[in-house]
Amino acid sequence: MKFYQTLNVQSEFNIGLLILYIIEGSSNISINGKTKKYKSKDFIIINDLDHYRILSAKKNVIASLCLSRVELDYFFQFNKRYYINKDKLDSSMLRFYMNKLIVNYLNNKRKKEKRNKVFEHLNQLVMTLRLYRELDETVEYSMTNDINKAIDYMYHNYKNKLYIGEVATKSLLSVRWFSDRLVEVTSMRYRDLISAIRLSYSTFDLMYSKKLISEIANDNGFTNESGFIGHFKNKYGITPGKFRKQLENDQYYPFHNKNTTLFQNFEQLNEQIKYLTDSDIDYVNMDINFKNKLSSKITTPNLLIYIRNIESLTNNFQQSKLLSMRREIGLYGLLFSNQLFYELFQSNFENNKLVHQMFSFSLEHQFDISFEVKLTRNENLEEIIMFFKRLLNYLTDCTYFYGQRSFQFYIDASYHQYNRISKIIKEYLKESNVILILNKQNNYLAKRMSHKMGDKNQIACKVHHEIDSDKDITSILKNNPSLNIFYQPKIPNRIESLISIFKWSIEFNQNISMIIDDTWIDSMIPSQSSHLMIKELQLNKESQYQLFELILTLKRLRGDIVYFNGLILMTHYLNEYQIIIFPNMKVFNRLHQRLNINGFKLGEIEYRHHDIFIKNNRILINQNSESEGNNKDTEVSFKKETGKLIVQFYTSPDVIKHIYIKQKIN
CATH class of the missing domain: 3.20.20.80 (Glycosidases)
Structure with a gap:
């Protein structure tokens, strides 16, 4: 993660995910030829193979998080078959995670503490992004399926001696046509693209292994150590040895040009963002209308x-x-x-x-x-x-x-x-x-x-x-x-x-x-x-x-499906209702939810619920029909209004909640 006072980058070809978060000011960003002006608190995702151009003024502050394809594959099982559907992003939740990540990153940077919290928040951010992933076969990239197959073949065989003729033949293309189309799609010639792929994997080895430079060169398809060093220096402006030494000092950054400058006043930035993340609870209202209930029956496993x-x-x-x-x-x-x-x-x-x-x-x-x-x-x-x-x-x-x-x-x-x-x-x-x-x-x-x-x-x-x-x-x-x-x-x-x-x-x-x-x-x-x-x-x-x-x-579920939105499932059978709340990976810590169930016709009700805690390997069953529990995480409350039942509860990414409601017989 880097913070830039000014970020001006010419058209690039991305291998991985690039996440930009505008903290101050505004910036004109072009992605695949479409230019848009982004303002403060905007969250921008740049996918694999996206062309991009970033132009910002001196008073801007932009946070940049680069996740290489290797890191995504290795740590998050988020392989290159997937891309992020930016049209469906829940930006408010992603901003929430990003704020947490930035605050903890800056605190750890200042105090020189261990970065366990940083990696935890990074994991939460990427797991949330996974909710919006789609297979890349469905995305309308400008490149054809044949070019897709060729690049995929390069990924799988980058460690071997790989000639352009072999890649073209495997993709049933002529060398000339493949070479021309590759430049159109990636703005890179074959030699530069295979080098970029190899450098991506070798950078991962430099960061997360103790291999010698010669071993890394050999393991990632380079013919010799000097060739690897030359390619690395040409792309990143630094030798692999110096890059590895400077990792702890945080001096390395991915964008290299005279118009881009790193941000320096971290104290001011820390205070600016902290107020956004003081509360760890979000409040969400949902309306459920029985008139629009689904007609299908629940299929009991x-x-x-x-x-x-x-x-x-x-x-x-x-x-x-x-x-x-x-x-x-x-x-x-x-x-x-x-x-x-x-x-x-x-x-x-x-x-x-x-x-x-x-x-x-x-x-x-x-x-x-x-x-x-x-x-x-x-x-x-x-x-x-x-x-x-x-x-x-x-x-x-x-x-x-x-x-x-x-x-x-x-x-x-x-x-x-x-x-x-x-x-x-x-x-x-x-x-x-x-x-x-x-x-x-x-x-x-x-x-x-x-x-x-x-x-x-x-x-x-x-x-x-x-x-x-x-x-x-x-x-x-x-x-x-x-x-x-x-x-x-x-x-x-x-x-x-x-x-x-x-x-x-x-x-x-x-x-x-x-x-x-x-x-x-x-x-x-x-x-x-x-x-x-x-x-x-x-x-x-x-x-x-x-x-x-x-x-x-x-x-135990039975009856008709009254409501289902991917997170909450509600079923109805005779005089009973059941609600399943699945883990909500969109929130950082806890979420307070209020369900407004319209068209509810039962009289006096009784209920019970139990919570399954899946993250900490523990089970806590809380059954309560009279009073509320002391633990807010397991708390459930009910309120009756005319033709409406209001259910309120807390949930988190760690909890599966099951609420059972039925008519009370006096």
């Missing part, structure tokens, strides 16, 4: 326990845990993993007592049973079918003894393999469902051939991480309203991902099945034994219990 080992269903302790979960959250299913499937495949399972015990426990307690089956293209399909016939024959006997006739089979295979297996299943278990798991080979089926899937044959998409920006899956959802989404986190603290997928399911009205690993159950349900509780408290640090609490909360 399903839950499947992913069974990796037979012991999970044969060990008495694990069995009690599963039954305790049944009492806590109601019905859920068991998904036998592909690993367990192959263990049965390789053994004489019909005569195995543990297998009998496993199925006996599952069927006696009326768990829905599902099987995960993954097949490669080289799999011996005939052997698999023979095993399937044995397994299906065994399950047919189980239906005779226990009465359960329906099983689920999730097949991750090619469409040909899926067809063969589904026909065999229908021969033995007519009432069972067969679900095809999407993969790259059968995406076409999901997009164009879903009409061929019968009532008992369905399509599902299995995901592990956040997917809200996945264009391929979104296009599949639009064409397949009956598509199932399977969320299976590899680690238990993917709470942001679950929230993202749940919101996504509301938008497209999709079914979600959440798959929880059987190894996490120990810490999800409290034990009666003290020594086990100690073990579970250690596991709780990995957020298993938080994930369980969130799943439990989502499963």
Whole structure:
């Protein structure tokens, strides 16, 4: 971060994000040929590949924050496929973060303290910017898709000896056409652009590693150390060694010309900005009108326990845990993993007592049973079918003894393999469902051939991480309203991902099945034994219990969707209302919200709520129907007016809040 008394920069080509914040005065800034006069407190984002020109007078003060593409990739998983949609920016919230960042930066600069707070606020700022990111395939850049592909290829192969002919050939372009178009788009020749990319990555190594200069040169595609030093000095006006030494003294700045000067009077600047950030609470009013309520029903998520080992269903302790979960959250299913499937495949399972015990426990307690089956293209399909016939024959006997006739089979295979297996299943278990798991080979089926899937044959998409920006899956959802989404986190603290997928399911009205690993159950349900509780408290640090609490909360939702804006979800069922407030990443600390619910017709009400604290790995449940709590963060208040209910509460980026309201019976 730098502060400029005057900032006059000729047209540049940006690799990363450049954030400008005008503190005093005004400045004429041109981005991609469009010039606009920006005034005090304006927040400006310059994306990757944007051309820009900045012209400001001597009395101006402009804060500049440069986030290189390497830093964005490494620290914030904000890779170059995304850009910031500047038309949708919430400038007030971004100014709030920027003020906090600047004040703490200046305080730390003056006091020479550690910069932990600075990085925390920087993280909050970038996480907020992530809310406005979009895939760059949708942005109308002046460059063509072919140039996009070529630049992307340069990014991926910058460490290698990379000739212009190779890049042009890989992008199916002629060298001359590619060279001319690259200059039009980037204002840089090929040699300068590949050098800029390499310098961007090498600067990252200089800042965040202890590598020798020669190692950095070699690791980033330069032929030798002297060549690297020459390129670095030509671009930045300083040698790599001096740059590294001056980092602590804060003498390096990115813009180099005679008309640009750094700001010096930091004391005055600190006082000027501090008054803007004295309060850490913002107040927001929202109106909810029942006349405009959504007509769609809330799709309650399903839950499947992913069974990796037979012991999970044969060990008495694990069995009690599963039954305790049944009492806590109601019905859920068991998904036998592909690993367990192959263990049965390789053994004489019909005569195995543990297998009998496993199925006996599952069927006696009326768990829905599902099987995960993954097949490669080289799999011996005939052997698999023979095993399937044995397994299906065994399950047919189980239906005779226990009465359960329906099983689920999730097949991750090619469409040909899926067809063969589904026909065999229908021969033995007519009432069972067969679900095809999407993969790259059968995406076409999901997009164009879903009409061929019968009532008992369905399509599902299995995901592990956040997917809200996945264009391929979104296009599949639009064409397949009956598509199932399977969320299976590899680690238990993917709470942001679950929230993202749940919101996504509301938008497209999709079914979600959440798959929880059987190894996490120990810490999800409290034990009666003290020594086990100690073990579970250690596991709780990995957020298993938080994930369980969130799943439990989502499963309790029912009825019509009254209101949903991405942050607040309200549902209505008979004489009850439920409100979910998701973490608000747009605010720095806390947010006081007031919901004005118009058209509310219930008489006297009672309520309860609980808060899930997801950042500090702790759970605080506050149930209160009479009086308000002492902690403002967990406080909820209600006020009745004619035809209106006013709900007020505090929330923050760390909290998921669930409020349950129903009519009071005297």
